Structure formats: structure tokens, C-alpha cells
Amino acid sequence: MIGAATEAAWAALERHRDELGEVDLRELFAQDPGRGERLAAEGAGLYLDYSKQLIVDETVRLLLELAEVAGVAARRDAMFAGEKINVTEGRAVLHTALRAPRDAVIEVDGENVVPAVHAVLDKMAAFAERVRSGEWKGHTGKPIRAVVNIGIGGSDLGPAMATIALADVARHDIVSRFVSNVDGDDFAETTRDLDPEETLFVVASKTFTTLETLTNAHTARDWLLSSPAFGGEESAVAKHFVAVSTNAAEVARFGIDVDNMFELWDWVGGRYSYPSAIGLSLMVAIGPEAFRAMLGGFHAMDEHFRTTPFERNLPVLLALVGIWNGNLLGHETVAVLPYAQYLSRFTAYLQQLEMESNGKHVDLDGNPVRRDTGTIVWGEPGTNGQHAFYQLMHQGTRIVPADFIGFARPAHRLGRHHDLLMANLFAQTEALAFGRTAEEVAAEGGPAEQVPHRVTEGNRPTSTILADRLDPATLGALVALYEHKVFVQGAIWGIDSFDQWGVELGKKLANAIIPELESPEEPELSHDSSTNALIRRYRARRGG
Numbered sequence: 001m002i003g004a005a006t007e008a009a010w011a012a013l014e015r016h017r018d019e020l021g022e023v024d025l026r027e028l029f030a031q032d033p034g035r036g037e038r039l040a041a042e043g044a045g046l047y048l049d050y051s052k053q054l055i056v057d058e059t060v061r062l063l064l065e066l067a068e069v070a071g072v073a074a075r076r077d078a079m080f081a082g083e084k085i086n087v088t089e090g091r092a093v094l095h096t097a098l099r100a101p102r103d104a105v106i107e108v109d110g111e112n113v114v115p116a117v118h119a120v121l122d123k124m125a126a127f128a129e130r131v132r133s134g135e136w137k138g139h140t141g142k143p144i145r146a147v148v149n150i151g152i153g154g155s156d157l158g159p160a161m162a163t164i165a166l167a168d169v170a171r172h173d174i175v176s177r178f179v180s181n182v183d184g185d186d187f188a189e190t191t192r193d194l195d196p197e198e199t200l201f202v203v204a205s206k207t208f209t210t211l212e213t214l215t216n217a218h219t220a221r222d223w224l225l226s227s228p229a230f231g232g233e234e235s236a237v238a239k240h241f242v243a244v245s246t247n248a249a250e251v252a253r254f255g256i257d258v259d260n261m262f263e264l265w266d267w268v269g270g271r272y273s274y275p276s277a278i279g280l281s282l283m284v285a286i287g288p289e290a291f292r293a294m295l296g297g298f299h300a301m302d303e304h305f306r307t308t309p310f311e312r313n314l315p316v317l318l319a320l321v322g323i324w325n326g327n328l329l330g331h332e333t334v335a336v337l338p339y340a341q342y343l344s345r346f347t348a349y350l351q352q353l354e355m356e357s358n359g360k361h362v363d364l365d366g367n368p369v370r371r372d373t374g375t376i377v378w379g380e381p382g383t384n385g386q387h388a389f390y391q392l393m394h395q396g397t398r399i400v401p402a403d404f405i406g407f408a409r410p411a412h413r414l415g416r417h418h419d420l421l422m423a424n425l426f427a428q429t430e431a432l433a434f435g436r437t438a439e440e441v442a443a444e445g446g447p448a449e450q451v452p453h454r455v456t457e458g459n460r461p462t463s464t465i466l467a468d469r470l471d472p473a474t475l476g477a478l479v480a481l482y483e484h485k486v487f488v489q490g491a492i493w494g495i496d497s498f499d500q501w502g503v504e505l506g507k508k509l510a511n512a513i514i515p516e517l518e519s520p521e522e523p524e525l526s527h528d529s530s531t532n533a534l535i536r537r538y539r540a541r542r543g544g
């Protein structure tokens with residue numbers, strides 16, 4: 001699938017890397033005072049500074065050339081047009097339709113999907129308002145005070161991340177909780193202080209077959225019906241459970257009224273689904289207006305990505321910088337470091353987006369890929385990370401490229417907090433880029449033998465993303481920025497970023513092991529000797 005022109009573009013980049021040798025950011029900035037503003041771009045309310053990357057103008061030119069010859073624009077247009085670019089599942093990839101305006105026309109198999117998207121959004125809004133106003137009552141006539149989303153992966157991480165990110169605009173008299181893990185301790189802790197009479201469960205599962213989600217949903221049902229207030233009365237389920245799914249038959253089988261099912265479609269990938277009905281619990285928390293403002297931010301970035309020339313296109317630039325760091329310089333991970341406590345789950349959300357999308361070993365034709373794919377994403381909000389893992393970033397022998405994310409205005413202006421926070425963000429990118437030489441350290445005084453320990457080499461590559469404030473629209477734009485970054489990289493690698501076959505084997509093997517753990521009789525085990533021994537040891541100690 002990778003054509004000769006693309007291979008030539010890769011080869012040109014490899015030659016350029018070899019000729020360029022070690023890049024010294026001190027020198028580059030000294031020679032070129034305009035660098036800090038030239039290697040930057042702006043769109044949809046976000047400002048991206050990539051000047052502290054280990055690149056020169058020729059690097060950018062060659063990377064843009066790679067994006068061009070790899071056919072990124074054509075693939076992008078095919079995605080927006082609803083073509084079935086998820087080839088291994090034969091599906092369109094239309095999360096962009098979830099945030100398209102009401103009058104847009106986007107067709108899948110000849111049918112405009114936009115009216116259905118807005119019909120579901122309207123249904124969600126009506127439901128969210130009923131819950132928020134107290135009009136929606138539980139089985140015993142009490143209003144809802146807790147909404148618990150039961151889902152996992154894309155049916156959890158997006159709404160969970162965004163509910164924290166937008167907590168400042170959320171209602172606080174209705175609590176939002178999330179249960180995802182099949183570990184029963186998650187369910188027990190999440191519901192420990194909740195009153196079943198005032199609790200609403202949103203069972204969010206695109207397929208409605210996911211082991212974790214169905215197990216938790218059944219446990220929730222038992223928890224509810226075993227409450228003395230309900231006395232096992234099945235009809236209570238209808239007032240305390242709604243579903244988000246593509247699978248009406250399984251929803252009905254569970255006992256949820258399909259009138260209380262919010263639909264999504266097979267052209268929405270799980271990890272791209274939180275602007276859909278998967279965001280229902282988020283909409284209850286922040287209200288339909290804020291939810292729509294968030295969709296507006298997504299759409300603004302969609303439009304930026306669709307229409308802006310590549311040299312000023314934020315997702316394209318972020319993707320190309322990632323390709324340079326990963327494929328050309330060999331740095332395997334990227335730290336995403338939001339200087340915003342509200343983004344405390346953002347990196348976890350990105351892990352699924354980036355690693356489930358682009359962790360692929362074959363190209364679209366099924367041939368082994370020629371270069372590494374995917375990015376290992378990790379990180380924590382600043383300034384916490386500074387007191388944990390930044391030491392390795394400054395002085396370790398492995399280079400960790402990083403994206404710093406910050407906001408000009410805080411939600412809460414408490415004394416000097418925000419200036420202190422942002423001073424740290426700027427200082428970290430400065431320190432990582434320019435370091436401190438032995439001469440500078442020596443000039444500061446102190447014991448000579450400490451000098452080598454206190455030197456920081458610098459030349460650690462970072463990008464900085466700045467926005468005015470973390471409001472719903474900005475969050476939408478930020479998520480869409482990373483969605484499209486992942487898309488561009490997948491297009492350049494020539495892989496299917498929208499399937500996830502790799503997660504299937506583990507699920508299948510777990511299903512085979514479940515009865516071996518649960519059977520009263522000693523099972524005949526035919527795994528490898530390690531797995532057999534672990535299962536025997538577990539059985540011997542598992543207790544009742």
C-alpha cells in the first residue's frame with residue numbers, strides 16, 4: 001500500500017536526519033530570533049508552539065512532503081465523506097458527523113446521517129433536562145441524585161475524562177460516577193454511599209456484549225432490586241436504567257425499555273464515541289447547552305483540519321512532529337502533560353485513542369508495516385509530575401518528547417495559583433530545551449564535584465498547546481486535535497486506525513479460563529506450565 005513516492009519521502013527524511021546530526025536548540029534559537037513564533041500555528045482556539053522540537057525548516061518541509069505523498073488529504077476527505085475507510089470492518093468512520101451542524105449533509109450508503117444524529121441529541125437533551133429538573137423520578141417517586149455510567153474503554157474514558165474536565169460547569173447536586181472495571185471492588189466503592197432510590201444507571205456499550213459492562217450492569221440490577229425499597233420488583237429497572245447502544249435486541253433482553261435506549265451507529269468507533277449518546281451521563285452533568293458548546297469546539301477543529309493548508313494545520317503538524325520523534329529519532333513514547341487539574345484523566349483517555357487506534361503491525365493490505373507504528377502515551381498533570389518523573393526527562397539517558405498543555409485563564413482564580421502553575425509550565429519547557437551547561441553550573445558556585453550532577457543537557461523536545469480557558473468548546477477542540485493527529489499518523493503509516501483486533505485474543509482466552517476458575521471439580525488444564533500453575537495456585541487460595 002505504501003507507494004514509491006512515500007518511500008522516497010521517508011528516505012529523504014532519513015538522509016536529512018543523518019545530515020542534520022545532533023540539533024542544538026540553543027544555537028537554533030540564537031541564530032533565528034523569529035523561530036519561537038514562526039514554528040507555531042493556531043486554530044479552533046488552540047495555539048500550538050512546536051519550535052522547541054529538534055527540527056529545522058527543512059525538516060518541516062520534508063515532513064509536509066511525506067504527508068502529501070502518503071495521501072493524507074485524500075484519506076481525510078474520504079473519512080469526512082463517509083467512505084468505508086475502516087477496511088477490515090467494512091465501516092465508514094464518521095465521528096465528525098456527530099458534531100456536524102443540523103443542516104449538514106453527510107451520507108453513508110446514500111443516506112444522510114445528520115438528521116438521525118440530531119434526533120438522538122435532542123432525545124438526550126430532553127432526557128437530561130428531565131433528570132436535571134427532577135421531573136424524572138425513580139421507582140419510589142424520588143428525584144435522581146446520582147448518575148452512574150457503566151461502560152468500559154470508549155464507553156467510559158471519554159465521558160469520565162470530560163466529566164472531570166468540565167466539573168466546573170457541572171451540576172453538583174447530582175453526582176456523576178463511573179464504573180468500568182470488572183473488578184467488583186470498583187462497583188462496590190462506586191455505589192458505597194449511593195441510595196438506590198435516587199440512582200440512575202446509564203449502561204453504555206456500543207455492542208452490549210462486553211463482559212465487563214454486562215457483569216457490572218447485572219450487579220447494578222441486583223444491587224437495585226435487593227434494596228428493601230424495591231422488594232425485588234422488576235418494574236423498578238425501567239426507572240433506574242437507560243442504555244446507550246447499537247444493539248436494541250440485547251438492550252431489551254437485559255430488561256431496559258428500548259424507548260429509554262439512546263442510539264449510536266456502527267460508523268462511530270468506540271474510542272471516538274463520546275460526542276455521541278455515549279456522552280449521555282456527561283450531558284446530564286453539564287447540561288445540553290454546554291454539551292452542544294463542546295460539540296461546537298469539536299466541529300471547529302474538524303473544519304480546521306479539513307480546510308487548513310497542512311503547513312498551518314494543527315493536527316497535521318502535531319502528527320508530523322510525532323513521526324519525526326518516533327520514526328526518525330527513535331523516541332518511543334510521548335508524555336502528555338496538562339497543566340490543568342481538570343485534565344487529570346486526559347492522558348488516560350488519549351492512551352486508548354492513540355494506542356488502540358495506531359498499535360498495528362500490518363498495513364491496510366495485511367502486509368507487515370515497514371516502520372514502527374503507534375505511540376506509547378503517558379503522563380500526569382503538572383505540577384505533580386515535576387516531583388515524580390521529570391528528573392528522568394531532564395537528565396535521564398532516554399529522551400521523552402512531551403506535549404505541554406496550558407490555559408491563560410483558570411476556572412478559579414485563587415490568589416497567585418494560576419501564575420505559579422503557568423510559570424512552571426513555561427519553565428519546564430525552557431529547561432528541557434536549553435538545559436544548563438557545566439560553565440553555567442560552575443559560575444553559580446558550589447562544590448566542583450557536584451558540577452556534572454547538576455548539568456542538564458537540554459535538547460529535550462517539547463510542544464506547547466495553549467488555549468484561553470478550559471471551557472466545553474476548548475475541550476472539544478483539544479480532543480478533536482488529538483483524534484485527527486492519530487488519523488494523520490495512521491494515514492502516513494498506511495494502517496487501519498479504526499479496528500482493534502488485537503484485543504480479541506485476550507477476551508477469548510479469558511472466556512476459556514473463567515470456567516476453569518469457577519468449576520467445583522478440579523479442571524483438566526491444558527495451558528502452558530506457567531498458566532496452569534497460576535490457575536492451580538489461584539484455585540487453591542481463592543476461598544469462597
Ligand SMILES: O=P(O)(O)OC[C@H]1O[C@](O)(CO)[C@@H](O)[C@@H]1O
Pocket residue numbers: 152153154155204205206207208209210213270271356500503
Ligand atoms: O462499547 P462496548 O461495545 O462495550 O466496547 C467497549 C470497548 O471495548 C473495545 O471494543 C475493546 O477494548 C473498545 O474499542 C471499546 O471502546
